[in-house]
Amino acid sequence: MGNKKSGKHAAEQFKNATDDLRAFTKEIDSAALSTSAGNLAYDMALIKVTVAFEKLMLESLIVAINNDNVAFSKETGINFPKHITQAHCEYLITGGGYFDYSGRGGLLGEIKKFTGGKGHWLYDAVYKESHYHQLELLLALRNFAAHESPQAKKKLKEAIFCRTHNVKSWRGDQQREALFAKAYAPTSAGQWVRRQGRFKWLVDGLDALADELSAGAPR
Template identity: 55%
Template sequence: MGRKKSGKYAANKFKTTTRGIRDFLDEVNAAGLSETALTWSYETALIRTTVAFEKLMLECLIVALNKDTGPFSDDTGVRFPKHLDQKVCEYLVTGGGYFDFRGRDGLLKDMKKFTGPQHYLQVAVRDEKRRYALELLLTLRNYAAHQSPQSKEKVRESIFCFKEGVKSVNGSAQLKAKFAKAKAPMSAGVWLKRQGRMTYILDRLDALADEIHQGAPY
């Protein structure tokens, strides 16, 4: 029988991974690498961080659904038994495919189906203190992975909002004019390797994991 999934265990495992990523970045920063090698190293760290975050979210959603199917029954209009096997929970969360979501807002929308609005996981992820870290993590990851015009535009927007301290570029005429002049970085790694930006993201993700650990029943 496999290990029973646990929100506390998932949070601890995530922080073990982020500690390893921090150690990796300390090592590459001290190694005298070329700028290209350093950029690629930061993109590797970014992708590994995103994978760990996705695993944390999936594990916690499985735990939430396994503990209480009520919110999912309300969302779907289908009455599920109060408790479901973990494999069944995973299938319902992923739809039998990959665990995927469209940015921070997409994650919160998908999460609400399984947790309801006041669940500890929903509250932790929704916290405004982590808005920019999550949006930067996810948009930069897509930029690193795809390098498409669409992913570049999303990164341009998320970096601009982060720098300006706004939720959206659709504000005043002055804000829109300022955004029109904003540029995206050449790559995700180029942006992340400067000014402690990757540390900024990791610090806030670790704080998220701490809140999950505190809120999880087991």
């Protein structure tokens, strides 16, 4: 059997990455950069945060399957051996491609498929209500920073609105829908996240999630 990954080590590595990115953004803020250059630098920081988070999620899933693949065996109808190598676990998750998912809901769907969902240390930590807006915003910010499409901009506007009003949707309420129609949409992801301590709020929340994964992981 190949060397096992450690959920606790993955969480530690993620927090090292966020520490480096905090230091990076402090350098941005103290440098004599133009507004557009500063915004672009924060775009880069957001993309790097997302890369680190995706690695944390992938390695946590590998740990989960290595430790117990009963739920995934039930999901697929295939009886896997008790011990699966790290490389095989990663292939089961990615199919030989990238670890990809669509938003927080898509991530939870992937985790549920491999772990059985509620009651599992990984699923419960990611599902936790206190992390809802950080995850929604992380992925919306990253997509707008990377693509700058009208669709990505609308998704970011929705995530910002929901965080501001502490709701999960702007739909279904006339007053809320009217407010959303007039709501602010940033011109760039970096522009929004570099103000009012938002980058710190984002990575602090993700660090808290990493701590919960470290506490729950079997190794």
